[in-house]
Amino acid sequence: MINGIIPMYKPKNWSSFDVVNIVKSLLHQRKVGHLGTLDPMATGVLLVTTGSATKLFDIMQQKTKTYTAIFKFGVLTDTLDAMGKIVETVDIIPTLKQIENILPKFIGNISQIQIGRAHV
Numbered sequence: 001m002i003n004g005i006i007p008m009y010k011p012k013n014w015s016s017f018d019v020v021n022i023v024k025s026l027l028h029q030r031k032v033g034h035l036g037t038l039d040p041m042a043t044g045v046l047l048v049t050t051g052s053a054t055k056l057f058d059i060m061q062q063k064t065k066t067y068t069a070i071f072k073f074g075v076l077t078d079t080l081d082a083m084g085k086i087v088e089t090v091d092i093i094p095t096l097k098q099i100e101n102i103l104p105k106f107i108g109n110i111s112q113i114q115i116g117r118a119h120v
Contacts, residue, residue: 001050006023007045010043010044010046012042016034034046034047076088
């Protein structure tokens with residue numbers, strides 16, 4: 001059994017669970033997890049744990065995380081993200097000062113909202 005943390009690149013349209021399943025298959029190991037979830041549309045490094053390292057989940061959830069994002073101004077989608085259908089476009093681009101003024105609203109604990117219905 002392999003015990004450790006494997007940094008894996010998660011491509012767009014893959015779930016974190018997809019990456020875990022690939023590691024399970026490649027290592028022929030049942031005890032595999034990850035230290036956080038990336039949305040399917042997100043790309044980036046996913047920390048995959050194996051063996052006894054899967055116990056690190058609770059410790060890692062208490063750590064500070066940093067996200068990097070790319071924004072496209074002037075586009076509104078029906079899902080409020082890049083995966084939705086464009087429903088409106090405008091030519092107005094915010095100034096740097098306007099962006100700096102709104103940024104404090106995106107710092108700290110933020111509740112997510114759900115658009116539409118969940119599929120069961």
